[in-house]
Amino acid sequence: MKQFSLEEYLKNPSRQVVTRNGRPVRILCTDRRDKENGFVVVGLLSDDDTVSLWKATGESVLVKGCDLFFAPVKQEGYVNVFDFASGARTDECVYDTFEEAVRFAKKNPDSKYYKATVKIEWEE
Numbered sequence: 001m002k003q004f005s006l007e008e009y010l011k012n013p014s015r016q017v018v019t020r021n022g023r024p025v026r027i028l029c030t031d032r033r034d035k036e037n038g039f040v041v042v043g044l045l046s047d048d049d050t051v052s053l054w055k056a057t058g059e060s061v062l063v064k065g066c067d068l069f070f071a072p073v074k075q076e077g078y079v080n081v082f083d084f085a086s087g088a089r090t091d092e093c094v095y096d097t098f099e100e101a102v103r104f105a106k107k108n109p110d111s112k113y114y115k116a117t118v119k120i121e122w123e124e
Helices: 006-011 098-107
Strands: 017-019 024-029 041-045 050-054 068-070 074-084 087-090 114-123
Touching: 074 098, 098 114
Parallel strands: none
Antiparallel strands: 017 024, 017 068, 024 041, 041 050, 074 087, 074 114
């Protein structure tokens, strides 16, 4: 999971936010006036409707272990595998579609070493 940042959240407010232990959070307000302590984020712990406060960094004010994080986003793509005398390796980039990856592999100067296109998945 990636640490919450108010600046990053405001760029994409539809991104899912969770606590350190994975509880979903619905952000209600990001401009609460709290000059003394800096708890500017107001949110609802969605699993039990508890309202809580956080700093712009995601630090929790009320509940230990409730710091904010961005929920992991599953990504997928395709890489080409080439088998050279020195060993197998993949392209340096990840392609959005299988067809795009294969098309590149066939145009590649090393296409005679092309073995397969493989789907990969990861979380960011």
